Structures are given as C-alpha cells and as structure tokens.
Amino acid sequence: MTANEYKVIQNFLNQSCGIVLSDSKQYLVKNRLSGLLSKFDLASFTELASALQTNSSLSTKLKISVVDAMTTNETFWFRDDMQFLELKEKIFPEIFAKKSGTVKVWSAACSSGQEPYTISMCADDAMKKSGKNHNVQIIGTDISETILQEAKSATYSELALSRGLDAQTKAQMFQKTHDGYKLNADVVRKVRFQQFNLLKPFSVLGRFDVIFCRNVLIYFSDEVKRDILSRMALSLEPGGYIFLSSTEAMPISIKEFEPVRGGRARYFRKVS
Numbered sequence: 001m002t003a004n005e006y007k008v009i010q011n012f013l014n015q016s017c018g019i020v021l022s023d024s025k026q027y028l029v030k031n032r033l034s035g036l037l038s039k040f041d042l043a044s045f046t047e048l049a050s051a052l053q054t055n056s057s058l059s060t061k062l063k064i065s066v067v068d069a070m071t072t073n074e075t076f077w078f079r080d081d082m083q084f085l086e087l088k089e090k091i092f093p094e095i096f097a098k099k100s101g102t103v104k105v106w107s108a109a110c111s112s113g114q115e116p117y118t119i120s121m122c123a124d125d126a127m128k129k130s131g132k133n134h135n136v137q138i139i140g141t142d143i144s145e146t147i148l149q150e151a152k153s154a155t156y157s158e159l160a161l162s163r164g165l166d167a168q169t170k171a172q173m174f175q176k177t178h179d180g181y182k183l184n185a186d187v188v189r190k191v192r193f194q195q196f197n198l199l200k201p202f203s204v205l206g207r208f209d210v211i212f213c214r215n216v217l218i219y220f221s222d223e224v225k226r227d228i229l230s231r232m233a234l235s236l237e238p239g240g241y242i243f244l245s246s247t248e249a250m251p252i253s254i255k256e257f258e259p260v261r262g263g264r265a266r267y268f269r270k271v272s
C-alpha cells in the first residue's frame with residue numbers, strides 16, 4: 001500500500017464515519033482490509049483506493065465493508081456493571097416516579113445488541129420492583145448494518161453468553177435453539193434497531209431520557225467528540241442522563257452535563 005493509497009483510505013474513513021487514523025496505523029489498515037481485495041475482486045490496494053473515490057453499487061458495498069472491517073464491535077453483557085446498577089436502582093425508579101409517558105433510552109453505538117438488551121433487562125427489574133408497568137422504548141443504533149443484523153436476531157453463541165452473564169440470568173433469559181441461544185421475547189420487545197451514523201443530525205431519532213454513548217467516541221477527533229456530545233445534550237430531556245464508558249472522560253469544554261455525585265459509577269446529568 002502506497003502512502004497515497006493510505007491517505008485515500010484515511011480520508012474516506014474520516015469523512016464517512018469520523019474515524020481518525022494516525023499515519024502509524026498503515027500496517028493495521030493493510031491487515032484488516034487485505035481480505036476485501038479477493039472478496040471484491042480487486043487486484044491491489046490501488047484499485048481499492050480508486051473504488052473508494054467513485055460512486056457505484058459495487059463501491060457502496062465496498063465502502064460498507066471497509067467501515068465494518070475498520071470498526072471494533074467488542075461488547076458484552078452488563079459491561080461496566082456498576083453503571084447498570086445505577087440505571088436499575090436509581091435512574092429508572094426516578095424517571096418512573098416522575099414520568100407517566102414513554103421512557104426513551106438510546107444506545108448510540110450498540111454493536112451486536114448486548115448494551116440495549118442489558119438496558120431492557122434493567123428496565124424489567126426496575127418495573128418489577130416498582131410494581132407498576134411503564135412503557136419503555138430502547139433504540140439501538142450503529143453505523144454497521146452487518147452487526148445490526150446480529151443484534152436484531154437476538155441470538156447469541158455460548159461464548160457471547162459467557163461474557164458478563166451469570167448462570168441464573170443465562171438460564172432464565174435464553175432458550176437454546178438450533179443456531180445458538182435466543183433471548184426472551186419480553187426483553188427483545190422493548191428494543192428497536194436502526195442503522196445510524198453519529199456524524200448525522202440526531203433530530204430524526206427524537207428525544208431521550210437516557211443516552212448510552214460508550215466505547216465509540218474513542219474513534220473520533222476531539223472536535224467531532226465535542227460536537228457529538230453537544231448534540232446529544234440537545235437530544236436529552238431536561239435532567240436526562242448520559243453514560244460514557246468508565247474509561248472515557250467528558251471533555252472539559254462541554255458544559256451541558258454535570259457529573260452525578262455519590263453514585264457507584266461515573267455518569268452525567270444534563271444541566272437544565
């Protein structure tokens with residue numbers, strides 16, 4: 001891969017989905033994309049780079065595959081478990097007590113679905129505890145159609161189940177089928193999935209009481225990160241909550257959120 005071809009790929013990823021790749025990542029890019037050459041019948045990275053600069057149905061498919069290959073879909077159940085404890089024991093009870101209409105939660109880079117389905121399980125637990133049913137709608141969005149197909153199937157391998165779930169939850173929540181373990185319909189019903197690029201305007205998605213935006217901002221430049229977080233503030237109801245991952249910091253220039261003090265996990269409330 002020449003320096004020019006690498007530049008084309010860097011620019012494509014930055015413009016289409018905000019991914020920032022430093023010049024030192026050429027080896028990683030080559031590794032991840034070399035499988036696409038034979039898949040798309042391309043003789044070299046020269047052809048791949050020029051296909052990324054054209055508009056055709058083949059290049060559209062190639063562009064989707066390049067994004068898929070370059071993003072990491074790592075996720076698991078109850079990831080950062082203390083955050084879900086706060087959601088279940090503090091946030092949902094607080095929202096249920098003050099809101100009679102639909103409670104809306106956005107999992108903003110949901111990968112194969114473990115995050116929105118974990119949120120759905122927490123909502124069920126909180127409703128059981130409150131003794132009252134509430135209408136909870138969870139939307140899981142991701143840029144990758146391929147990973148959303150997995151999320152929509154709500155069927156997971158034994159390995160995926162072994163990551164973050166205890167034996168009791170596994171037994172209660174999943175049914176063995178011919179191709180894996182299918183999640184209970186009650187948990188699945190509250191979640192809907194939509195392909196969505198976080199660089200695009202959020203207004204089409206509506207407003208939310210809680211947003212999960214975890215382990216995705218790492219891909220973006222500081223400027224894009226700040227832009228996404230400011231726009232997320234506009235998509236939150238007054239006093240709504242946002243979760244970043246426990247290793248991600250809220251940029252100091254973002255004044256729309258304040259950290260919630262005294263909890264067992266770090267998360268933020270919209271300053272209304």
Ligand SMILES: C[S@@+](CC[C@H](N)C(=O)[O-])C[C@H]1O[C@@H](n2cnc3c(N)ncnc32)[C@H](O)[C@@H]1O
Nearest residue numbers: 017071074075109111143144197198214215216
């Ligand atoms: C590491 S996963 C995070 C999954 C989950 N939020 C978690 O913390 O376990 C990152 C996800 O971000 C998605 N992604 C990357 N760039 C994106 C963009 N511009 N818009 C929407 N999703 C994006 C990837 O497809 C991937 O599924």
